Amino acid sequence: MNLPGVKVLHDEAAIAARVGELGTRITRDYQGKELVVVGVLKGSFMFFADLVRAIDLPISIDFLGVASYGGNTKSSGVVQLTSDLSHPITGKHVLLVEDIVDTGLTMRYLLDNLATRHPASLAVCSLLEKPARMRVPIEIVYLGFSIPDEFVVGYGLDHAQKYRNLGFLGILEGAV
């Protein structure tokens, strides 16, 4: 799909190569461990689907739904859990999968929330991080790409709920 106003940042091949590398590292690191890979909806859905196929282990998968309160209060860090995990994670190794860590506030909230359930371990895998906007430090053990402060869409990421179905990552020109 080619769209006016969207400039390619990382194409399908570059994404696939990076996802493959992350999957290989995760496979190595979680050998012999009971791993639950948790996707944060909606943004992570496409990355999640590709990533789990690159992990060569008998994993479980689960999902979390989150929403920022109101349209404009995202920076408040107040996050609402709209859909919880379907199974307990106590004693299990948990890998949280996001499409992007932007300010870090969503991830901070999720890490704090999941930690109270006493998983055996809790780590973050994010396709993207935007260092220019990071407000709270988040350790991303498995990172796809560090990106500039531009509005990125595609491969799960939206602008007003659109563009999620693009197979590549693009910059929405004139959006920031």
Ligand code: PRP
């Ligand atoms: C986006 C993204 C992360 C979060 C990152 O989700 O998918 O979940 O924002 O932002 P932060 O680091 O500044 O907290 P969004 O709330 O847009 O929902 P979506 O995944 O449904 O698009």
Ligand code: MN
């Ligand atoms: Mn999201």
Ligand code: MG
């Ligand atoms: Mg979004």
